[in-house]
Amino acid sequence: MNPVNYLYLAALLFTIGATGVLIRRNAIVVFMCIELMLNACNLAFVAFSRMHGNLDGQIIAFFTMVVAAAEVVVGLAIIVSLFRARHSASVDDASLMKL
Amino acid sequence: MTAQLAAYSTSTGEAFQFWILGTVAVIGALCTILMKRAVHSALCLAGTMIILAVFYLANGAYFLGVVQIVVYTGAIMMLFLFVVMLVGVTAADSLKETIKGQRWLALLCGLGFGVLLIAGIGNASLTEFNGIGQANAGGNVEGVAALLFTKYVFAFEITGALLITAAVGAMVLTHRERTERAKTQRELAVERVRSGKQLPPLPAPGVYARHNAVDIAGLLPDGTPSDLTVSKTLRERGQIRDVSQEALNDLKALEQRSEERLERRAVGPAKFQRPEEASK
Structure with a gap:
C-alpha cells in the first residue's frame, strides 16, 4: 500500500467534518465536526512526518492537540453559557449579540 | 527490521489494517454528522478518534498515538459528553431548514471541496518516502x-x-457572580410557611409498583399526572414520560377482572380471599 492513502483518508475526514459544520445546527455537533477536522489534519501531519523521515510533523500534530484541548475548554464554556442564557444549543438561536 | 521495511512501502498487514479501520473511521465520521442526537454523534466521533490513534501508531508516531487516546478520547470526548448531559441528552436537532436549500448547497460545497482536496493530493509528486525508521532510531518519545x-x-x-x-x-465564562446574599435555611423555611403553597416536601416521582423512573410523573388519585413530582430540569426540557393513560387502562382492566371474579363469587362467603389461597 502506498502511504499516500493516509493523506486521502485525512482529506476525506476533513471534508466530512467541513460538511458537518455546514449542515448541522446543534452547536455541540458543530464543535465535534471541528474536532474531526483537526484530527484529520493531525493524521496528515503524521503521515507527512513518516514520508519526510523527520519528527517535525509529529511535533506540529502535538501542538495541534494542545491547541484543540484549549479550544474545547473555551468553546464548551461558551456553549454552556449560551445554553444558560437561551435554553437552547442551536446556533440559529444565537443570532443576536444581546438577549 | 520492520521499521526499515516500512520505509518505502507499507506491509500487507498495514494495508489490511488501513482498509478495514479506514472504512470504519469514515463510517464513524459520517455517523457523527448524520446522527440526530448529540450523544450518538459524540460516541461515533470517539470511535473515529480511537481508530486515528491506531493509525498514528502504525505510522510510527507512538507518543502521539497514546496522547491521542488519553487527550482526545479520554479528556475531550468526556468533556463533550459532560456538556451534552448538561444541555440535554435527548434534545434532538431540529431538521427544519431556516435557509431554503441550504443543506443541499452545503453538501454540494463539501463534495466540491473534497474533490478539490483529493485531486490536489493526486497531482502532488509524493513519490519518495524516507520512512520514520531513521528518525525513530533513538526512540520516538x-x-x-x-x-x-x-x-x-x-x-x-x-x-x-x-x-x-x-x-x-x-x-x-461559566462563573456567575452572586449579586445578593444567599438565603439562609431559616429564612427559606419562614418563606415557605408564609407562602403556604407546599409545606411538606415535594411528592416523589414514579408510580408505585409500576414505574419508578424519575422522568415519570406521579399520578394523582384521579389518574392525572402531577408535574410537581418531576424535577424542574426535566420539566423544562420536556422530558417527562406520561403513563397516566396506561395506568388508567390498567386500572380499568383490574376493575373489570375483579368484577368478573366478584360476580362468580356472589353466592359464596363475602370474606375476601386471595387468588392463591382460593386455588388451594
Whole structure:
C-alpha cells in the first residue's frame, strides 16, 4: 500500500467534518465536526512526518492537540453559557449579540 | 527490521489494517454528522478518534498515538459528553431548514471541496518516502522530546500560556457572580410557611409498583399526572414520560377482572380471599 492513502483518508475526514459544520445546527455537533477536522489534519501531519523521515510533523500534530484541548475548554464554556442564557444549543438561536 | 521495511512501502498487514479501520473511521465520521442526537454523534466521533490513534501508531508516531487516546478520547470526548448531559441528552436537532436549500448547497460545497482536496493530493509528486525508521532510531518519545525542548522550545512555552489562558477563560465564562446574599435555611423555611403553597416536601416521582423512573410523573388519585413530582430540569426540557393513560387502562382492566371474579363469587362467603389461597 502506498502511504499516500493516509493523506486521502485525512482529506476525506476533513471534508466530512467541513460538511458537518455546514449542515448541522446543534452547536455541540458543530464543535465535534471541528474536532474531526483537526484530527484529520493531525493524521496528515503524521503521515507527512513518516514520508519526510523527520519528527517535525509529529511535533506540529502535538501542538495541534494542545491547541484543540484549549479550544474545547473555551468553546464548551461558551456553549454552556449560551445554553444558560437561551435554553437552547442551536446556533440559529444565537443570532443576536444581546438577549 | 520492520521499521526499515516500512520505509518505502507499507506491509500487507498495514494495508489490511488501513482498509478495514479506514472504512470504519469514515463510517464513524459520517455517523457523527448524520446522527440526530448529540450523544450518538459524540460516541461515533470517539470511535473515529480511537481508530486515528491506531493509525498514528502504525505510522510510527507512538507518543502521539497514546496522547491521542488519553487527550482526545479520554479528556475531550468526556468533556463533550459532560456538556451534552448538561444541555440535554435527548434534545434532538431540529431538521427544519431556516435557509431554503441550504443543506443541499452545503453538501454540494463539501463534495466540491473534497474533490478539490483529493485531486490536489493526486497531482502532488509524493513519490519518495524516507520512512520514520531513521528518525525513530533513538526512540520516538526521545526524538520528539529532543525536538520539543530545543527547536520548538519557544512554541512549547507559549503553549503553557495558552493553556493557562484557556483555563482562566473557561472559569470566567461559566462563573456567575452572586449579586445578593444567599438565603439562609431559616429564612427559606419562614418563606415557605408564609407562602403556604407546599409545606411538606415535594411528592416523589414514579408510580408505585409500576414505574419508578424519575422522568415519570406521579399520578394523582384521579389518574392525572402531577408535574410537581418531576424535577424542574426535566420539566423544562420536556422530558417527562406520561403513563397516566396506561395506568388508567390498567386500572380499568383490574376493575373489570375483579368484577368478573366478584360476580362468580356472589353466592359464596363475602370474606375476601386471595387468588392463591382460593386455588388451594
